[in-house]
Structure formats: structure tokens, C-alpha cells
Amino acid sequence: MRVLIAGRTGQLAIELLDRLPRDGHQPVAQEAPELDLTDPASIARAVEAAAPEAIINAAAYTAVDKAESQRDLAFAVNATGAGLLAEAAARRGIPFVHVSTDYVFPGDGGAPYAEDAPTGPIGVYGESKLAGEKAVIAANPRSIVIRTAWVCSPHGHNFIKTMLRVGQERETVSVVADQHGAPTFAADLADAIARILPSLAAAPASDERFGVFHLTGTPHTTWHGFAAAIFEGAAARGLKTPELRAITTADYPTPARRPADGRLDCGRIARVHGIQAADWRASLSRCLDALIGPEKIR
Template identity: 45%
Template sequence: MKALVFGKTGQVARALIACGEAEAGLTIEALDRSQADFTQPDACAALVEATDADVVINAVAYTAVDQAESDEAVATTINGTTPGAIAAACADRGLPFVHISTDYVFDGAGEAPFAPDHPTAPLGAYGRSKLAGEEAVRAAGGTHAILRTSWVFSEHGNNFVKTMLRLGAEREGLTIVADQIGGPTSAAHIAQSCLTVARTLTAQPEQSGTYHLSGGPDVSWADFAREIFAQAGLSCAVEDIPSSAYPTPAARPENSRLDNSQTLASFGIERSDWRIELADVLKKLDR
């Protein structure tokens, strides 16, 4: 299988490239920003029109949640308009399209895990831009899977794990939000899942739809940090604080729990244990 991947330096894109290097019979053609500018929807669609790939995966996103509050037009182009254009090109070519979305399309109310068909109600610009992308992908009418995920981490890029490792080595204690609950998810698990989904859609296009993909068990940011410090052998203490004590330009959903049951039923993808994935990331960072 050959996959055209939009993205090359992000966490999921780099994990997809690693899959291609490790797996016989899998070719990953990853496109960076110089090759695929997501502020240019038509140019990105043209790349799909010209590809010889079997499937297309979008691992590009505008992820600066706070900056999106003052930059919503650009965020919406990158997260909404361009994925829609790519999806339309995929539909014209008959190519399965896998698109990564986010828990931020929900309002974070309650404590129950959100099912894929739960009503969306994003709290801010980033969530609205990602929801626009979902709607555009569905409207394109082709074979597709939208994978909503949360709290992505890996050995690459900027993420919570790497930030905690840096701060935990510098400080004796940190105050960390404890009333936001979600499922940390490794980029490696997302990448493998994207490939599994793409292969299934090739044979079973009727599995098109929206799915959830997050690690378990669900945990607070504060408890996530405690596990990071414990596994890394850092003695940094963690003090729980409410979200109100750490104000940000964009509101974050307090409940980011996602119901993964349909992903298991349709694709056989088990919910991953982020604690095991964290140990693997720490080993890679130690090399």
C-alpha cells in the first residue's frame, strides 16, 4: 500500500514515516509545508489529483489553540477548507481519505465519554475550525474516516510529555490543572490506527464515518504529569489546581473522554494504554 500523507514534521506524520520505514510493502510519501501549503486549498487538491497513492491521510493541522482565537480565518482555512478540498479530490479519484480531528469539537460538559454521534458544540475558534473540516470532509461524499483524538504525545515536537520532562528537571514542584480529564494518545498509536483504517476502507468503504481514538485510562493533566515524573525518575511534586487558576485565551473542555467502542467494532482497534506508550517514548528520548 502507498499512502500520500499531508504533513512531514508533525508528531503523527513522523510516526507514519516510521511505520513506512519499518513495514515491508508500505510506502509513505510525506509532504511538508513547502510541497503542500494548507493555506492554498486548490494546490493541495491538485496533489491528490496527481498522486499514484492508494490512500490519503491528513496529518496537518493548525494546533495553536490560543492563537486561533485571534487568527480564526487562517485556522479555518488550514483545518476546514483545505481538508474539504482534499476530501473532494479523493472522492473524485475514489481514494480512501483518513482525516484526524479532535475532542475540541465538543463542549466538555458532563463526565461521560463522548460518542461519535454526540452533538458538537466547540468552545473556541480551534474547535470551530476543526468542526468545519469534519463537515467539509463528510460533504465531499467520498470514502473517508474522521478520527477524533486527544492529548497527543510522542518523542517528537512540542507536547505535554516533553514539557513536563523539561520543567520537572528544573523545578521542585509544579501546579497543574486537575479538572480537565482525557485520554493521552501516542502519535505512534494514531499512525498505526490511520493505516489500519485506510486498509479497511479500501476493502470496506461502507465503514466510512466518524470515530474516536484515544488512550486509556482517562486521567487528569495533573495525574498524567505524576506518571511522567514517576516513570522518568523525577522527584518534582505536583499540586492540583482548577482550570480557573490557569486562565488561557481559549477555553479548554473539562471533559475530553472519548468513547472508542465503535472504532473497536469497525476496525478491531483496541484502546491503547498510554502508560505503556509513555514508557516507550521515554526510552526513545533516552537514546
């Protein structure tokens, strides 16, 4: 399949460009200015030029804190632009894959969220992503929305690379221990999308393969727990590691509120598409191999 990817230098886009050709797909990745989700004309030109058989929206405004003061831009990219891209796919009669976030939920559910759980974002970023989900599904019934969380990889800016950097700079690192969720590696997400794509090609809009799905890594943890695993892996590869301290969200105020509990129930994607949540600990080891090198023999 010819696949147009919105986004080129983001973590997921990079992994999709690596993963899709292995199944014989022909990916083309574009981002601003060639494909600018705030520019309807550029969206139309990019889709016409690529002549895709499927479109994946891996582009988003993800600056959670800045979104509080850049509401219009967040909505232009995450909501209006996403909807226009889905509409362009609908005009071609092709499936559309859209990546969303656990931030569409308030984080007070007390259990992993299912796809049909009531939403209720507590910040502008989450509001814009929820609006994007609704715009995508309204524009193209042959859309699949994949909510994910805590995306990381050897590429770009992410929590792992931040921890490795500050771990070299500081003797002590403090990380919040009362925000729950699960790391999701971009390579695992790209693999899932690559496996799903062929089944979407001929499926009618009413098919259960479309709609909203959840996919994160497993098992659930906290940011502090994730940091501990990162430093353990870094130490095994010979890096100096800091003392890790647990703090509360109240100890680390930010402009935007974060969901305290962003755990997602990934049962539906396993049942409908046969996609099992990947163990993030194994994926972390591979990521650290790429960033640092293999574990040293003790």
C-alpha cells in the same frame, strides 16, 4: 498502497512514515510549501504528483490559544483546506483519513462522548476542526474521521517534553487537575490507521467502515494525573523531579477555553475495525525510554 500524508514533521506524520512501510505501504509525506492546505493549487499539484491510493490528513492548525485571534487561518487550514484535500481524494476515487479532536465537544457531558453525541465547541480551534469534519464528509463519502486527544510522542512539542523540561528547571510544577481526558500516543494512532487502511480500499461509500470514530489511549485521567505518571517515569530513569501540585483551570487562565471533560468513547472503532484503545501508560514508558533511556535497576 501509495499513501499521501499531508504533514511531514508533525508527531503523527513522523510515526506514519515509520509505521506504514512495515505493512508494505509506500508513504509520501508533504507539507507547506509543497502541500499547503491554504493553497488549493498546491493541494491539486501534490495529489497529482503523488498519484496516491489513499490520503491521510495529518496536518492541522493546532495552536489552540492563537486560534482565538487567528480565526481565518485556523479555518483555512482545518476546514477549507481539509475539505479540498478530501475532494481531491474523491476525484481519484480513493479513501481519505482525517484526524480530528475532542475539542469539537463542549466538555460538559459528564460521561465519555460517543460519536453521535451533540457537538458544541467552546473555542475557535474546536469550531474550525468541527467545520473540517463536516467539509471532509461532504466532499468525500469514503472518508474516515478519527477524533483523538492529547497527542504526544518523542517528537515535536508536546506535554511530555514540556513536563520533562520544566521538571528540570523548577522545584515545583503546578498542573490542572480538573480537565479530564486520555493521552494518545502518535505511534498507537499511526498503528491503528495502518491497520485500518487496507479495509477501506475496496469498501463502498455506504460501508460502516467510513464515518466518524473515536480513538484515544486508555484509561482516562487528568492532566495532573498524566504529569504524575511522567515524573514517576522520569524519576525511575534517574532524573530530578519536582514537587507536583494540583490546581484548577481557574488558577491557570488561557486565551482559549478547554473542555473540562474530553473523554471519548472508543467502542465504535473497536466494534467496526477491531482497534482497541492502547494503554497510554505502556506507551509512555516506551516514549520515556526514547527520550531519557531505560529505567535504572534499583
